[in-house]
Amino acid sequence: MRTYNVTHLNQLESESIYVLRETAAQFERPCLLFSGGKDSIVMAHLAAKAFAPAKAPFNFLHVDTGHNFPETIEFRDRFVKKLGVQLVVGSVQDSIERGTAQEETGPDASRNGLQSVTLLESIEREGFDACLGGGRRDEEKARAKERFFSHRDAFGQWDPKNQRPELWNLFNGRMGPGENFRIFPLSNWTEMDIWQYARLEEIDLPSLYFAHEREVFERNGSLLAVSEFVVPRDGENPSKETVRFRTIGDATCTGAVRSKASSLDEVIQEVAASRVTERGSRSDDRRSEAAMEDRKKQGYF
Amino acid sequence: MTEDKNYLEMDLLRFTTAGSVDDGKSTLVGRLFYDTKSIFEDQLEAIERSSKQHGDENVNLALLTDGLRAEREQGITIDVAYRYFATPKRKFIIADTPGHIQYTRNMVTGASTANLALILVDARKGVIEQTKRHAFIADLLGIKHVAVCINKMDLVDYEQSPYEQILKDFGDFASRLDHVTELTFVPISALKGDNVVERSENMPWYKGPSLLYHLETVYVGSDANHVDARFPVQWVIRPHSDEHHDFRGFAGRVAGGVFKPGDEVTVLPSGFSTRIKKILMADKELEEAYNPLSVTITLEDEIDVSRGDMLVKPNNQPNVDQNLDAMLCWFSSSKKLVAGTKYLLRHTSKDVQAIVTEVLYKVDVNTLRKSEDDRELGMNDIGRVTLRVSQPLFFDTYRRNRNTGSFILADAFTNETLAAGMMR
Structure with missing residues (x-):
């Protein structure tokens, strides 16, 4: 008897492409949230495949905290140019200057939470009715219950107790005026799937993900990189180490890991052996047990 | 290096688990994660901290899945949680759903994309109403593989007789399930780990595989329809x-x-x-x-x-009709089904308007009895209805094809998803 096996990566790919096409079909002006991190790169790669040989019918939106690793911005600009898509940048700095967002104070101040303000402002300014995000359900427990098509009210809020049931692959993207959707094509991917798929498809990733030498120091259990935004305090002794990043977010809250993995094959081996999740190195999730849920309710990605 | 490239051959199994806290469902999921090294240290530390805060003596593995604030506060699972783990053979997606009757809609949601349903039975209690409800929903949603885990075998001294009794009771009832083609029984102790990942030495009378081995090898490649293009x-x-x-x-x-x-x-x-x-x-x-x-x-x-x-294909065409006969599962907590109301219906990539013309009967999900006296469908109710749609749909029966036999209904005013339907 003929068998029809489909590998797990092919299944995930097909599912994501289906969701991306559904987004294009159900919304007037969808955008793709592009951070320059591996998840958004894989999502953009899938978007390019979904609509080939045409261009993906999405504007790319980068919510920029201003606290980036320079490598991320370089990569972003190169990537967007290659795909030939339109990039819109929403700047947290602009929101702060306009007075719609206020910079956190205190020793662990971060602009991470402020991204929600800038995101909602960008959505309104550009008239986006849906934002594609690279969020995965395995990342964090509040995300484990997130839908592919996640409805947000006119204030951009997520109501976890009142989500639309999602069955089969029938997605309900209908909404009232002023409301919008966050859409997560990578919902069912794990960190490992992302790395494996990047390897399989030979997707180019920023150099930050691979072992390199960098000035780092420890703070609250995270290995932070010294930069113009992150300055060691008294008693924090920076040293040069061989590290890489498992996630790339705002430079102020993204921790590095000591690693010698310099290729995707080595990264895959390392992640397989790792006993800590990738978010274990992100201080934004450690603020409280429900930190992610609270941020999402306020309109976070 | 060849061993590292296993993932290029790995396939995927989606399964659903339903059960209440007492069944040990969370313990089982936790055990599968733990024994396949899918729980990470920081996750374990986080739930250890949290367990202490909530005054639990043991590490409460349910906290791994119950992520929302309200769930932790109330100690219940509100929604379907999707969880992931992998072995070198397969990647698994678990749709973890609460098992209480008021969560029928969540069980239906979780089952809609699953290849296999994992049903937990307490060895001391045997087949109860909830067991039948779970099996019925799995069957209704077209799941072909059901694995019945007879849990807490350690509490019946690993004896064969409770296991045999459950096999018999479940078997009698399973003859009424239409879709299920494969029924597997595994005696386990989620708490002690017997027959979960490794075969247990405590039950030499059991000759079958461990649960994980079954999950890794169950063949689902022919579940999808490969006949009707x-x-x-x-x-x-x-x-x-x-x-x-x-x-x-x-x-x-x-x-x-x-x-x-x-x-x-x-x-x-x-x-x-x-x-x-x-x-x-x-x-x-x-x-x-x-x-x-x-x-x-x-x-x-x-x-x-x-x-x-x-x-x-010209020689194999679907049904083309404006009149539909379907099983409907009602989801909305705010609105009941009202015959004659215009709803929005989504089927494959098509949107049409729909009116429910008649409710034929309602199914009691505990007794599986059909009632023609009570035809009111509210939240968590399942019934058979007829509908008329504004344009012909191209469909197959749900039994023949899950993709072309399923639809959802949405409210024309609030846009809320109200119900899920399966063509008959």
């Missing part, structure tokens, strides 16, 4: 570039059957026929496409095709 068009690709000026590709996910270049296809609803020129995945040409692959199909002739249309 169905391709709902999702999106039309028309590049506005000089290079691809004449390109017109029809993008979608194969919902059934097998398509090959050269195949004759008929477009519904127009009825025009032509041949498939190419099947594309980005810049790669494929020799064939089947469910669940997302592809782009180009045709030999230029004919009008748009979203909501369906490509089929």
Whole structure:
């Protein structure tokens, strides 16, 4: 008897492409949230495949905290140019200057939470009715219950107790005026799937993900990189180490890991052996047990 | 290095678990994660901290899945949680759903995408109402593989007789399940780990595999329909570039059957026929496409095709009708089903308006009895209805094809998803 096996990566790919096409079909002006991190790169790669040989019918939106690793911005600009898509940048700095967002104070101040303000402002300014995000359900427990098509009210809020049931692959993207959707094509991917798929498809990733030498120091259990935004305090002794990043977010809250993995094959081996999740190195999730849920309710990605 | 490339061959199993806290469902999921090294240290530390805060003596593995603040506060699972783990053979997606009767809609949701249902039975209690409810819902949603885990075997001294009794009781009842083609019973102790990952030495009378081995090897490759070719068009690709000026590709996910270049296809609803020129995945040409692959199909002739249309084979066409007969599961907590109300219906890539013309009967999910006296469908109710839609749909029975036999109803005013339907 003929068998029809489909590998797990092919299944995930097909599912994501289906969701991306559904987004294009159900919304007037969808955008793709592009951070320059591996998840958004894989999502953009899938978007390019979904609509080939045409261009993906999405504007790319980068919510920029201003606290980036320079490598991320370089990569972003190169990537967007290659795909030939339109990039819109929403700047947290602009929101702060306009007075719609206020910079956190205190020793662990971060602009991470402020991204929600800038995101909602960008959505309104550009008239986006849906934002594609690279969020995965395995990342964090509040995300484990997130839908592919996640409805947000006119204030951009997520109501976890009142989500639309999602069955089969029938997605309900209908909404009232002023409301919008966050859409997560990578919902069912794990960190490992992302790395494996990047390897399989030979997707180019920023150099930050691979072992390199960098000035780092420890703070609250995270290995932070010294930069113009992150300055060691008294008693924090920076040293040069061989590290890489498992996630790339705002430079102020993204921790590095000591690693010698310099290729995707080595990264895959390392992640397989790792006993800590990738978010274990992100201080934004450690603020409280429900930190992610609270941020999402306020309109976070 | 070859061993490291296993993942290029790995496949995927989606399964659903239903049960209440007492069944040890969370303990079982926790055990599978723990023993396959899918729990990470920081996650374990986080739930240890949290368990202490909530005053639990043992590490409460339920906290791994119950992530929302309200769930932790109330100690209940509100919603379907999706969880992931992998072994070198397979990747697993668990749709973890609460088992109480008021969560029927969550069980239905979790079951809708699953290949296998894992049903937990307490060895001391045997087959109870909840067991039957879970089995009924798994069957209704077209799940072909059911694994019954007879849990807490340690509490019945690993004796064979409670296991045999459950086999018998469940077997009597399982003859009424239509879709289920494979029923497996595994005696386990989720707490002690017996027969979960490794075969247990405490139950020499049991000759079957461990639960994980079963999950790793159960064959689901032929579950999808590979007979009736169905391709709902999702999106039309028309590049506005000089290079691809004449390109017109029809993008979608194969919902059934097998398509090959050269195949004759008929477009519904127009009825025009032509041949498939190419099947594309980005810049790669494929020799064939089947469910669940997302592809782009180009045709030999230029004919009008748009979203909501369906490509089929001329000699194997779906039902085309405006009158439908379906099982309906009602989800909305705010509105009950009202016959005659205009709803929005989504089926494959098509949106139409729909009116429920009649509720034929309601099913009691505990006794599985059909009631013609009570025909009111509210939240968590399941019933058989007839509908009339504003345009003909191209469909198969749900039993024959999950993709072309399923639909959802949404409210025309609030846009809320109200119900899920399965064509009969």
